[in-house]
Amino acid sequence: MKDKLIIIGASGHGKVIADIAIKMNKWKSITFLDDDESIKTSMGLEVIGKTADAFTYKDEADFFVAIGNNAIREKVQEILIEQGLSVISLIHPSVVIGTDVEIGIGTAVMAGVVINSSTRIGKSCIINTSSSLDHDTIIEDYVHISPGVRIAGSVTIGKGTWLGIGSVVSNNVNIFSGCKVGAGAVVVKDIIEPGTYVGVPVRRVDR
Template sequence: MKNKLLIIGASGHGKVVADIALKMKRWQSVVFLDDDENIKTTMGIEVIGKSIEAFELINDYDILVGIGNNAIRKKIQENLETKGATLPVLIHPTAIVGEEVCIAPGTVVMAGAVINCCTNIGKGCIINTAATIDHDNIIGDYVHVSPGSHLAGSVKVGQQTWLGIGSIVSNNLNITNNCIVGAGAVVNIDLTESGTYVGVPVRRV
């Protein structure tokens, strides 16, 4: 781990990531990269260049991809991994993380989130504000669990799935890769086919 942090993306999600980094007090300095040339600073943090420049800074910074889109985040993080970048895990000080929880590199756990014991969280995930993930969950790579979402025990979520704000997943269920679960939806069956699901209970659309 290095003493400087570089965040790729200075928009909404990136700003929340930066706020977590500042509250962690782990890094002596935090900077952004962003492809919007009109953004020079945000939250008082300097934007020092474009995202492509991350590959020139791998030896000097820990790097976190602060982009909300799962597919874009995956592409950038995997490119960084192939170049040997150091990808930290960011956990807000108010989050609660249980025993025997494994969180892979590039994942962010936001304010008020709860991850209970014996859960595995994949690479590049977003566990957003006040989301709860109960015991023995398996969350695949590049999943976004939106604010206020609640997963009961022994849930498995496939990679690049997005659980919308306030969604609920009952216990002992499996959600396959590349699903979108709409805001406020209730998942009470296995989702075995990729796609978009909405409603209470969910239906595929």
């Protein structure tokens, strides 16, 4: 771990990430990179350049990609990893983590989250505010779990999937990669193909 943390993305999601980093109290300085030149500061922290400038700071900083869009976050983080930059995870101090839990690099776990035993979380996931993941659950890489999501035990969420705010996934359910599950939706059986799913219980609304 280095003395500096650079957060890529200075908008709303970046602000929450910065707040977690501040509360973790592990870095002497925290700054942002953002491609929007009109943003000079965020959360009172300086924006020191664009995403491409990350490589200038390769040897002196840890990095976190604070981009909400799963596909863009994946693209940026994979380049950082490939080029040997230090990508770290951020876990809010209030999080409750059970025994035998694994959390991949670049993942953010936000305030009020509960992760129960023997759960596996992949690279660069967003486990958002006050969500809960029960035992033996697998969250694959680049998944976004929105605030207040409830995931029961022995669930698998495929790569790049997005679960909307307040959605619920019943136990022993598998959700295919690249799905979008709407706000407040309830998933009670396997989702076996990509698409957008809404309702109680969910139904597919696009192809």
